[in-house]
Amino acid sequence: EPEVTQTPSHQVTQMGQEVILRCVPISNHLYFYWYRQILGQKVEFLVSFYNNEISEKSEIFDDQFSVERPDGSNFTLKIRSTKLEDSAMYFCASRQVPYNEQFFGPGTRLTVL
């Protein structure tokens, strides 16, 4: 069964550094998402992406965040200047239009020191 994949599984970075989190959605899916989960808390929506543009974004997704689909398979989340509070698990998800079900990747644990 196809799955969403994410790399790296764990990223450690210094405050102020840029990080890029990578995702490979399921191949015939057209709707992509990033969510984050701070340790012990609920999953929070960051951004959705459809038809090569941002569809929705939350208030968390400020100017420090950006998303890109650089080629036909990857979907990336960039944080330009990381803060301590960006430490979280970041999940990518994808969805096949017109179905609702979102499939989550295994996550990238980001630790900002």
Place this chain on the structure above:
Amino acid sequence: GENVEQHPSTLSVQEGDSAVIKCTYSDSASNYFPWYKQELGKRPQLIIDIRSNVGEKKDQRIAVTLNKTAKHFSLHITETQPEDSAVYFCAAEGNDYKLSFGAGTTVTVRA
């Protein structure tokens, strides 16, 4: 935006007993309600979902009910087993196609 409340935050049940988790949502436009199970350090896995045009759905030991008028939905797990121990999240989705999650319920099944 959508606000999803989930109760209880923790639930301990004896193996073989039932577990019930309840969620409420605020946006009457929400029309899709999935439940995810998350084991420690793993990705959320969809276990069951319900759309706003039905009131109940069952899949073996798991069932979900939806009351659109009251804007609440519930997860029922019968004949609980130790492998049911996990964190369960409810979520709601509207026409914006983004999921708003509840805070999660940590379910512990005692053998």
